[in-house]
Amino acid sequence: MTRWAMTVDLRRCVGCQTCTAACRTANATPPGVQWRRVLDMEVGEYPEVRRAFVPVGCMHCDDPPCMHVCPSTATRKRADGIVTIDYDLCIGCAYCALACPYQARYRADEPRYAYGEPTPPEEARLDRGRLGVATKCTFCVERIDAGLAAGKTPGVDPEATPACVNSCISQALQFGDLDDPQGKVAGLLATHRHFRMHEELGTGPGVYYLWDRADG
Template sequence: MARYGMMIDTRKCVGCYACRVSCQMQNELPVEVSFIKFHEIETGVFPNVKNEIFAVQCQHCEDAPCESVCPTKATYTTEDGIVLVDPEKCIGCKYCMVACPYQARTQDHLTGVVEKCRFCVDLVAEGKQPACVSTCISTARIFGDLDDPNSEVSKAIIKYNAKPLRQDLGKTKIYYVR
């Protein structure tokens, strides 16, 4: 069984928002709702200034704090490591939203269901890449099986010494090159 994950190379990201827009379209999200948020960090002193753009979304934590606080077990982790929400079980209590250290969840204002990145589980089941990966114009995103040492994502994580965004918060399935 695969254990899916992603690597995002912030050095390649140009901030075009193609990943965000494709995610919104794939998940039929309203314009004001997104599973991907962008942050910019400016470092250095003029004239040697560097601007880093990085995308943050659900990190699909190994020991997901959102899952452990869910009173109805609506949040769960699949066998292949994808953290999902069962909309039939979600009561909209927002405990998971509070527990998420990445603030990667949003609530559907019509249904009350809490939503988040699903790694485009339906596309992945068809053998395709998540929408954010397939539309990235700068190939800053790589997706695949973290347990397969020969997968493109595993090789890239090692090659570029990619790390989780916040190592102090535990293991995640999204790695960043910064």
Template sequence: MTRYAMAVDLRRCVGCQTCTAACKQKNGTPPGVQWRRVLDIETGEFPDVRRSFMPVACMHCDEPACEEVCPTTATKKRDDGLVSIDYDLCIGCANCVMACPYEARSIVHKAEFAYGDKPMAHEAQSFDPARVNVSTKCTFCIDRIDLAEETGLTPGVDHQVTPACVNSCVSGAMVFGDIEDPDSEISKLLKENKSFRQNEELGTGPGVYYIWDKADEDNDL
């Protein structure tokens, strides 16, 4: 069965925020709402200090905490691993916002634009009134994934059906695809390298893997 996931190579991420900008452009999120962020992390002690960058968003978990607390079934995990929100069913109760351990969800209660009450041309084009008073988050560009089903294109390979953040990554740090396919780029990358997932101890089964070093030769991931 298909299970879409994302891998982020922390050795390659330069913190340029291009993925953040691409996400905002693609999804038209209002001011102050970022479905994708890049954390700036400093580790070590002077003078041996290291600066790292870590892109974060919805983790599209195997066991989503947000789905469990949703009273209307608006939040659901699909068979392909993507966690979706049905805006027609969402009542904006914010249960999922509080339950998400990754702070990946947002709710806005009125239409907001960059300058005043009226949208600029590009804001008007991407504005979706259905996303007011409901929970929103990164969708892995779910519309593109659905397009793949119609066109036969492959997410993670063909740009038309790959998340905007992955397409925009200038350093090639982000990879998307089916981890159940042993021949996919993401499967090969995870097999060849050591990786971790955020807050794995919570049992949510995040669908975003962070790569940090080469795997041992005898390590069968």
């Protein structure tokens, strides 16, 4: 089996938001909708202040609460672990947004543009099918599927890899098959101490945060 997953090396992330910009460019999300965000966390008090940059988005959970609550079956989970939304089925009740413990879901009811009036690219890429429905990070599923069809390997070949991972300047984001013991993701998890966000909720997120070497 294949289980697509992502690792985020918190030691490497510098909070540059390039992944955020890459996601918005790749997926044409409007202002206010950020499928990939980078949180800037500051901990402690001067002079003992620590800072962490934490990329977040849809965690593509093993047991996604958003899917269970969805009354229309618009939210589904593929066999490879990617959680999808059928925009043609979604009724826009936003129940999934409340069920998601990661605040990964958005609903935009009308077109929004960066400068009020649409720029030509915004106009060209406006997808009215995504208005009034839930949207979120897809792990760039179209790229993955197209890449696989072309014989590429997600996480290795950029053509088959999520835009945020491709864009990461410090290689903090990595993508791959969790079930491939020789793969990049499995290797990173074997050699690093890691956690998943809100693990106690039992959702089984598909995004792992690395924070130290395993032998550290």
